[in-house]
Amino acid sequence: MLSRALSTTRRALRSPSGGLRMFSSTLRVNSNLSYQVFKPEKDEVSRGPIIFLHGLFGSKQNNRSISRALARDLKCEIFTLDLRNHGDSFHADEHNYLVMAEDVVQFMQHLKLDKGALIGHSMGAKVAMTVALESANLVSALVPVDNAPINAALKSDFDKYVRGMQHVEAEKPQSQSHADSVLQKYEESLPIRQFLLTNLVRVPEDRTMKFRVPLSVLGESLGNMADFPYREPGSVRYDGPTLFVRGTKSRYVTDDAIPAIKAFFPRAQIADVEAGHWLISEKPEAFRQAVVKFFKELD
Numbered sequence: 001m002l003s004r005a006l007s008t009t010r011r012a013l014r015s016p017s018g019g020l021r022m023f024s025s026t027l028r029v030n031s032n033l034s035y036q037v038f039k040p041e042k043d044e045v046s047r048g049p050i051i052f053l054h055g056l057f058g059s060k061q062n063n064r065s066i067s068r069a070l071a072r073d074l075k076c077e078i079f080t081l082d083l084r085n086h087g088d089s090f091h092a093d094e095h096n097y098l099v100m101a102e103d104v105v106q107f108m109q110h111l112k113l114d115k116g117a118l119i120g121h122s123m124g125a126k127v128a129m130t131v132a133l134e135s136a137n138l139v140s141a142l143v144p145v146d147n148a149p150i151n152a153a154l155k156s157d158f159d160k161y162v163r164g165m166q167h168v169e170a171e172k173p174q175s176q177s178h179a180d181s182v183l184q185k186y187e188e189s190l191p192i193r194q195f196l197l198t199n200l201v202r203v204p205e206d207r208t209m210k211f212r213v214p215l216s217v218l219g220e221s222l223g224n225m226a227d228f229p230y231r232e233p234g235s236v237r238y239d240g241p242t243l244f245v246r247g248t249k250s251r252y253v254t255d256d257a258i259p260a261i262k263a264f265f266p267r268a269q270i271a272d273v274e275a276g277h278w279l280i281s282e283k284p285e286a287f288r289q290a291v292v293k294f295f296k297e298l299d
Helices: 058-074 098-112 125-132 159-172 176-183 191-195 215-221 222-226 255-266 284-297
Strands: 008-016 020-024 032-038 050-053 078-081 116-121 139-145 200-202 209-211 242-247 268-274
Touching: 032 058, 050 058, 050 098, 050 125, 058 078, 058 139, 058 284, 098 125, 116 125, 116 215, 125 139, 139 284, 159 191, 159 209, 159 215, 159 222, 215 222, 242 284, 255 268, 268 284
Parallel strands: 050 078, 050 116, 116 139, 139 242, 242 268
Antiparallel strands: 008 020, 020 032, 032 078, 200 209
């Protein structure tokens, strides 16, 4: 196992209750996954860590607010990761659930997170499920958010997003507003465009803007993102506590998927949130309440 000799730079944030919350700056370990750590007030840790995994085109930035709240409510450390080909983590040609799960396992082993809970949204949900099925001994609890352990075509316009983002790069925009005007031809929803544009960074050489994610790799991997590594429900199982959180207005986790969920995850519970696929940002309080209730019932 690799050494845990890492230095951290701490910053203090004012919590809603007025206290100070400490969290680490962006770090990178030898597995090359960039991450942040959120801690409860006064570092009063009373349970094992939670590893939080984002969805396709997302990053650790997406889950900062909810991670602060969960660290406070559950009195634990929350590690938010950038998965490969996302955020500040490394780029690689191979992009599928097995390799991403191995990245997460290496991350946990490197930081000696011998027993951690996993929360993952969308793509991150399937990564979390794969980690639990492959390395159950590392996972204390599992919370997949709006995705199921099935092979199903992506129910969103991710291929269109890739084309739009490639068009943005071809235009060499010098401002986010210019990039947004190009992307608007591919996606009408402002919140979705804003989400995609969180990946936009400025190129120092010519001051133009481009996306920090490898668009060609992700575009070619969309089929893998619809897939699930295990074709036969029940062929492998995770017997730990599991909560599937699904959006009632989303089509990703239908009632038809529940038999497969129960076959892979026999202790699975289902929590419904009145929202679409992006339920963590749409209904953060409902999501927080469902997750806190789940973990506190494990105490």
